[in-house]
Amino acid sequence: MSKDTKVNKLRNEEFKIWKKSVPSLYQHISYFKPHLDARLGDALQFGKRFTFSNNVVPDQKRGVLNTELYYSVGSYVYKVDCTLPLGLQHSGGEQELPDPQYNDVFKQVGGDAFPSPHFLFPGENITKLSPLQSSENTVLGMATNASLVWFKEGHRNPTHIMQEMMGPMTTYGSIHSIRNSDYLSVCDFDLRKDESQIVKCQSDRKEGHSTIKVVDNVGEVGATTRRFNVPSTVLHSIEFLDDNLFVTCSDRNVISFWDARTDSELWSFTDSRDGNLTSLSSSPQLDGFFATGTDGGVIKLWDLRAIMSQQQEMVSFSHSDEEPVVDLQFSPTSSTEFLSVGKSGNVYHWDTDFFFTNEEADLEDLNAQCLKFLHTGGSRRSMGPNDKRNMVNWHPTIDHLVGTIDNDCSIGVYKAFTGREDEQQGEENEEE
Numbered sequence: 001m002s003k004d005t006k007v008n009k010l011r012n013e014e015f016k017i018w019k020k021s022v023p024s025l026y027q028h029i030s031y032f033k034p035h036l037d038a039r040l041g042d043a044l045q046f047g048k049r050f051t052f053s054n055n056v057v058p059d060q061k062r063g064v065l066n067t068e069l070y071y072s073v074g075s076y077v078y079k080v081d082c083t084l085p086l087g088l089q090h091s092g093g094e095q096e097l098p099d100p101q102y103n104d105v106f107k108q109v110g111g112d113a114f115p116s117p118h119f120l121f122p123g124e125n126i127t128k129l130s131p132l133q134s135s136e137n138t139v140l141g142m143a144t145n146a147s148l149v150w151f152k153e154g155h156r157n158p159t160h161i162m163q164e165m166m167g168p169m170t171t172y173g174s175i176h177s178i179r180n181s182d183y184l185s186v187c188d189f190d191l192r193k194d195e196s197q198i199v200k201c202q203s204d205r206k207e208g209h210s211t212i213k214v215v216d217n218v219g220e221v222g223a224t225t226r227r228f229n230v231p232s233t234v235l236h237s238i239e240f241l242d243d244n245l246f247v248t249c250s251d252r253n254v255i256s257f258w259d260a261r262t263d264s265e266l267w268s269f270t271d272s273r274d275g276n277l278t279s280l281s282s283s284p285q286l287d288g289f290f291a292t293g294t295d296g297g298v299i300k301l302w303d304l305r306a307i308m309s310q311q312q313e314m315v316s317f318s319h320s321d322e323e324p325v326v327d328l329q330f331s332p333t334s335s336t337e338f339l340s341v342g343k344s345g346n347v348y349h350w351d352t353d354f355f356f357t358n359e360e361a362d363l364e365d366l367n368a369q370c371l372k373f374l375h376t377g378g379s380r381r382s383m384g385p386n387d388k389r390n391m392v393n394w395h396p397t398i399d400h401l402v403g404t405i406d407n408d409c410s411i412g413v414y415k416a417f418t419g420r421e422d423e424q425q426g427e428e429n430e431e432e
Contacts, residue, residue: 028088029414032080032106034115036073036409046074047144050405051129052395058086063100065089067395069413070118070139071405072126077119077139077151080411081107088415089398106411119151121158127187128390133195137221146187146202150221162215162222164202190239190246191217193284197225197260199246201235210235212248214260226260237280241304242287249277249292257304269311274298279389281328285335293325299340301352315355317367319348327389333399337372341388347404349373349416373416375402 053068065084070077085100124143132140137150137159150160189200198215210233214226234251241247241257245266248256253276256268271277275296282290288304297319306314319325319342327341336353354361354369361369395401404412 025417027415027417028085029412030084030105031410031412033408033410034071034078034080036115047125047127048073048405048407048409049126049129049141049390050403050411051131051139051393052401052403053138054131054133054396056089056397058089060086063087065398067398069403069411070129070131071409071411072129072141073409075121075124075126076117077121077126077129077141078115079118082413083107084398084401084413088401105413117156119158120156121149121161124149128189130189130191131396132191140189140191140198140217142187142189142200144187146200148189148198148200148215148222160222186234186236188236188238190282192240192243194243199238199240199258199260201238201248203234203236208232208234210250212238212258226263228258228263228265230256230265236278239280239282239290241282241290245288245304247280247282247290249280251276253277255292255302267308269307271300271311271313274300274316275324279325279328279340281330281338283330283335283338284332285330291328291330291338293328293340295324297322297324297342299325299328299350315352315366316363317350317370319346327392329392329394331400332394332396337400339392339394339402341392343388345376345388345391345406347375347392347402349375349402372418375404375414375416 049072051070053070055068057066059066063086065086065088067082067084069080069082071080072078083105119139121141121143124145124147126141127144128142130140132138132150136152138153139151141149141151143149146164148162149158152159186203187201189198191198196218198217199212200215201210201212203210208231210230212228212230212235213224216223216225233254235248236251237249239247244260246258246260248258250256252270253272254268254270255277257266259266271292275294275298277292278295279293280290289301290304291299291301293299299317299319300313301315302313306312319340323342323344323346325340326343329339331337331339336356337349337351340348340350342348349372350370351372352370355366358369391406392402392404395403401413401415406412
């Protein structure tokens with residue numbers, strides 16, 4: 001037996017032991033694999049992205065929630081109706097909830113056999129989707145060449161396109177190979193909380209520079225209102241910190257801060273102590289609070305107010321076996337929860353409440369207490385390319401509901417069951 005084989009077997013056994021200590025029960029979980037038109041060819045060659053709709057319609061009589069999700073395969077965006085138990089959103093209190101009455105959890109819009117695309121962005125490969133709350137547009141998307149596209153219900157073709165041309169090196173393979181990292185995208189966008197503005201970053205690998213644009217999303221949709229040129233660096237992530245401030249991460253491990261009302265960078269610092277920066281997310285609940293992830297499996301939480309005087313993270317967590325972090329997302333409904341995605345596709349759920357109430361705890365204890373749940377999803381999550389970015393999303397309004405899409409197009413919707421709420425309630429009752 002070779003040395004590498006022995007090491008791999010040892011790591012597998014260590015992972016099995018570690019995983020047993022992490023909660024993995026589900027309050028709800030459903031899977032759906034859509035049938036795609038054979039004319040698409042091998043679906044694994046196309047990028048897949050996923051997001052929920054903002055729409056949630058409770059049906060008290062049937063005891064269900066009706067919502068929608070969108071998923072993209074290359075340039076096609078499909079829509080799926082999703083029916084879930086009413087209890088996922090409503091505890092019911094003293095009123096007993098009716099048993100859910102539904103035949104299918106998922107129903108493909110446009111036909112079950114070979115559904116037609118709900119939206120279409122011809123000739124492009126969609127790399128990110130985000131729902132919109134306005135009545136004018138339904139979904140915002142970004143292509144791998146950094147073009148933005150707006151879709152509206154009832155219209156298959158885009159209502160607005162902000163076209164970008166990034167040169168001959170803009171191929172699906174080349175834009176995912178920066179610094180030998182095949183899961184690092186070189187374009188990104190984020191919406192302001194009120195959705196009036198978009199910030200986006202894009203990088204031309206051949207030219208070796210990046211561009212940041214502030215984009216109007218209300219008046220002249222798609223118009224650039226401010227532009228920043230960033231030479232000799234590749235920006236891969238961008239996030240709003242409040243209504244005007246936003247933050248970026250680069251391939252040189254530089255974290256930079258900007259103001260959408262000014263014409264230059266405000267401030268920056270470098271963090272390369274625990275690997276190369278690969279991901280970034282900001283809290284929609286707490287202004288100035290954000291997280292970064294590295295290819296060494298380390299996640300750091302930062303408070304903008306604190307790091308202005310000292311470049312030190314508030315706390316750090318780590319993935320099992322130093323699994324690289326490829327995506328981060330704060331919960332849209334909780335100020336203390338976020339999820340991280342590993343290179344294998346594992347989804348780690350974290351709750352920082354223990355940290356804020358036990359700041360003197362050691363790092364090992366913090367990691368164990370704050371890791372709330374682990375979703376592996378079986379072998380499907382690890383299939384295909386290692387670019388797992390934007391393939392996992394929180395539901396924007398249903399607490400703790402998460403959706404995933406895998407490279408074979410399998411869609412999963414789940415809500416974790418940790419038992420911690422029940423334990424806390426029991427402790428409170430005992431104290432009374």
